[in-house]
Amino acid sequence: MVSVKEIPGAAGLSGDKLLDIYYKMLLARTVGQRERMLNRMGRGPFAVTGEGHEATQVGTAFALRPGHDWVVPYYRDIAVALTVGQSPRDLLLAHLSRADDISSGGRNMPSHFSDPHLRIVSGSAPVGTHLPHAAGIALASKLRGLDEVTVVYTGDGGTSTGDCHEAMNFAGVHKLAVIFVIENNQYAISVPTRKQFAVEDVSIRAHGYGFPGVTVDGNDVLAVYDASKEAVERARRGEGATLIEAKTYRLVPHTSDDDDRRYRSREEVEQWTAKDPLIRYRGWLKVHDVADERKLDELQERAAREVDDATEEAEKAPTPAPESALRYVFVEE
């Protein structure tokens, strides 16, 4: 079934890799849904998930070398974390604030991903604050002569912050190996992009910083991967930064505390549901004979099982001991 020959439009990826991408997307979707469900059941404090963004997140993260390249995600990047190597168990331990949560030992907000070995860097909740961190990491790699690439993610709302501008300008001046990924889902919580910036494609701002900017269909995982691969290669060759704007849509409310019916019409959400990146990619895999219905269903069931097991395990895991509250604030001898 899985062909070794080049598949047209597959960005040079083998069948195994193409299915791996699909699996990561499924896993992310399932984890997102599970977290929202657990929150509604009163078991998790808060859920901020990325249903609809899976193609953008997996497509970009799949171009990286996990544990070598640096990943500076924002709160919607469940699929980025999973693609780089976090497990559903890691994410659910954080969601349920468990002692063994790798991101923060049960202390941070859910979806504030962090993993020292995978080089996923913990971010702060205020939008855009992690962009200067990413530029700083990329400067460190450059000064040390290392071939590491840094990828930093933010939403369309992130582009209006001063931090975004300062990070991009600095990256341009120093020709840093950093990729800025804008997950443009057209809403900064409730603020539509027409109130956010007076341009059609925010990627044109890259010219003002002296590096290339591209806009891609963020619901087309292979198009996103292709653009990301090129940006990663550029960065690794020492040719500097790239801005990738991936246009997509968040199919769910901003968080478990948001009611998106107050600012988005149901018709609009339905239109974008029809463009769901999972449905689209599944269709592509079938048309190109990468897998049949049965195989694809099997992957979906496997993802569901993995998330079920992770949920069960995380629910049984202990919360942090009260006497550990002061740990992880300062370096411990």
Next chain:
Amino acid sequence: MTAIREAINTHGLTEKQLSQILEKMLLARALSVRQRMLQRMGKGPMTFSGEGHEAAQVGSAFTLRPGVDWVFPYYRDVAVAVTVGMTPVDILRGFFARRDDISGGGRNMPSHFSHRGLRIVSGSAPIATQLPHAVGAALAAKLRKLDEIVVAYSGDGSTSTGDWHESMNFAGVHRLPIVFVCEHNNYAISVPWRKQAAIENVSIRAQGYGFPGVTVDGNDVLAVYGAMAEAVKRAGAGEGPTLIEAKTYRLVPHSSDDDDRRYRTREEVEAWSAKDPFVAFPRQLKELGVLDDSAEKEINDRVNREVDTATDQVEREPQPEAPTAVLHVFVEEQRS
């Protein structure tokens, strides 16, 4: 020559106005030279001056309606302040920290221009913090449907700040009646432009905010005037902001506390001195017959006299009285 003809034909500048432009430029230059001299004599605490920037500053500010349009200058804008209407006495009171200083009652740093009647808005010393204020003033003018425009000045170093970006973006989204003037003198104190941004012309950033950006020769006062007149017209017609990048050069150190020999070669400074805005403009005016040697001398004498008289007067004036130190911090209630 052609620039002057164009200025007269296209922008309707009269011969009298052309002479006024020259006089404002000369006044700003004389005031700057005087402040630096007084500082070296130990009579003033610190000086920022704008020698070299006069064309960029007068060319832009001359398009405004003083007292109607809002002006947010930065510390180098001596010529903006005098073009809009501040007097040498006003400027020197600020410099000497005198009681009657209109900008800050002798409390602020020199060159932090402020004048209510002329709608020159006081700025803070950190770079670019005035830009969001300017955008807010433009939003207020828009919401109140007033026929006012706002001009915000800053240097090339300011373009790297978050405030700069947030201001441009907000102005673009709300199509505000504002003109951003970047006085690009190639140095943020000692940091050269190539370490500031990875592009040639910062004006290209305007396209990322959805409005036009232009780069002009900032030493050509009429080129600046032309670009600014167009931007002001756009803003007044409700068509939104413009970014004007005026490329110029600071012929003196950044401030009285700076030694520019540490970061600029003397050859570079000399090359730019040959392009001093006072080299070409008076010659052009003479070629056109707007100015002759005696008229030029008359303007120069008047300017020097004005600055001399202002210096004498302000030096004799009192400083703020100690008990007033806490005034002008909070709104004071009217007691009857």
